[in-house]
Amino acid sequence: EVQLMESGGGLVQPGGSLRLSCVASGFSFSRNIMYWVRQGPGKGLVGVARINSDGSNKVYADSVKGRFAVSRDNAKDTLYLQMDSLTAEDTAVYFCARGLVSNYLDPWGQGTLVTVSS
Amino acid sequence: NFMLTQPHSVSQSPGKTVTISCTRSSGSIGSNYVHWYRQRPGSAPAAVIYDDDRRPSGVPDRFSGSIDTPSNSASLTISGLKTEDEADYFCQSYDDTNRAIFGAGTKLTVL
Numbered sequence: 001e002v003q004l005m006e007s008g009g010g011l012v013q014p015g016g017s018l019r020l021s022c023v024a025s026g027f028s029f030s031r032n033i034m035y036w037v038r039q040g041p042g043k044g045l046v047g048v049a050r051i052n053s054d055g056s057n058k059v060y061a062d063s064v065k066g067r068f069a070v071s072r073d074n075a076k077d078t079l080y081l082q083m084d085s086l087t088a089e090d091t092a093v094y095f096c097a098r099g100l101v102s103n104y105l106d107p108w109g110q111g112t113l114v115t116v117s118s
Numbered sequence: 119n120f121m122l123t124q125p126h127s128v129s130q131s132p133g134k135t136v137t138i139s140c141t142r143s144s145g146s147i148g149s150n151y152v153h154w155y156r157q158r159p160g161s162a163p164a165a166v167i168y169d170d171d172r173r174p175s176g177v178p179d180r181f182s183g184s185i186d187t188p189s190n191s192a193s194l195t196i197s198g199l200k201t202e203d204e205a206d207y208f209c210q211s212y213d214d215t216n217r218a219i220f221g222a223g224t225k226l227t228v229l
Contacts, residue, residue, distance in 0.1 A: 035218060045155075045163065045208055047218030059215045095162055102151040102169055103212040108162040 002026040002107055004096050009112030016086050016116070022079040022096030022109055030054075030074035033099035036081045038092035039111075046092075049081060050099065063089075086116045120144045122209050122221035129227040132199050138224045140209030141191040150211045152192040154183055157206045157223075166207075167194060196226075204228045 008020040022034070036048040049070035050059045058070050069082040079096050093113050097105035121143040130136040140152060152170050155163035165174050167183035170192065182195045196203055209221040 037218065037220075044222040045210075045220040047220065050216055050218065059217050061217065100168075102153075103210075103216055103218060104151070104153045104165065104168040105155075105163075105210070105218065106165050106168070106174065108164065110162055 002098070004098065004107060004109035006094065006096050006109045006112040009094065009114045011115045011117065012086055013118050014087055014116055017082070017084045018086065018114060020081040020083070020094055020096075020112060020114070022081075024077045024079070024098070027098070029072075029077040033103075034070075034072065034079045035097045035099050035105055036070060036079075037095045037097060037105070037108075038090075038114075039095070040089075040092045043092075048094070050103075051079070083114070086114075088116050090114065091116045119213055119217075120211075120219065122211060122219055124207075124209060124221040124224045126222075127225040127227065129229055130199055132201060132228055134199050135195060135197040136199060136226065137196075138194045138207055138209075138226070139191050140193070140221050141189065142211070146187070147185055147190045147192055148187055150213075152183070152185065153210045154192075154194045155208045155210065156203075157208065159205075163208060199228050201228050 003025045006022045012018050051070045067085045071080045093111040095108050095111045097108040123141045154167040156166045157163040166181045170185050171183040180198045184193050206223045208223045
């Protein structure tokens with residue numbers, strides 16, 4: 001079964017940092033594009049970052065550029081999101097998702113909650 | 119960059135048909151594929167339509183997608199509505215750097 005499992009969320013103070021992880025199973029992780037998508041409380045979906053299969057190409061939403069960094073370890077089938085200089089506006093559930101041809105996201109992980117508050 | 123605009127909410131009765139629109143603000147709707155996701159409360163999104171009009175395995179043929187070039191919009195149509203279809207529905211496309219662009223979502227109420 002194709003699965004993604006996020007971890008690393010939690011409560012962090014404004015200005016702080018957090019690293020999210022997403023472990024993949026059931027498919028060839030190293031051959032797939034991966035995404036991070038977030039959803040603020042009661043809000044819609046926002047594409048945060050995209051990384052290609054070998055990690056050589058990364059794109060970010062304007063709202064996180066310069067503060068967030070996406071990376072991957074294909075030997076560990078794991079995707080990461082390093083989040084720095086966090087603000088209250090970054091409070092959200094963060095999902096990882098596999099990106100298929102034409103940037104169709106499937107499947108999605110269950111999400112991990114990040115709360116930025118003092 | 120472009121935006122995707124969806125109605126905030128729609129409602130329809132069981133057994134009827136509902137259509138949710140997704141309008142692209144700039145650039146042609148046909149330039150990049152549109153995908154649709156359903157999200158039930160407390161759950162992750164899951165695709166119901168990809169590549170404008172294709173159904174993932176396991177999605178019933180009550181779900182269909184289309185593109186309308188004159189209105190620069192995509193549509194998700196659900197026929198034979200069931201109470202289990204009640205959820206939030208999001209459209210998604212991508213820009214020329216392959217960043218994912220989502221609509222704000224449409225809350226479907228089946229009553």
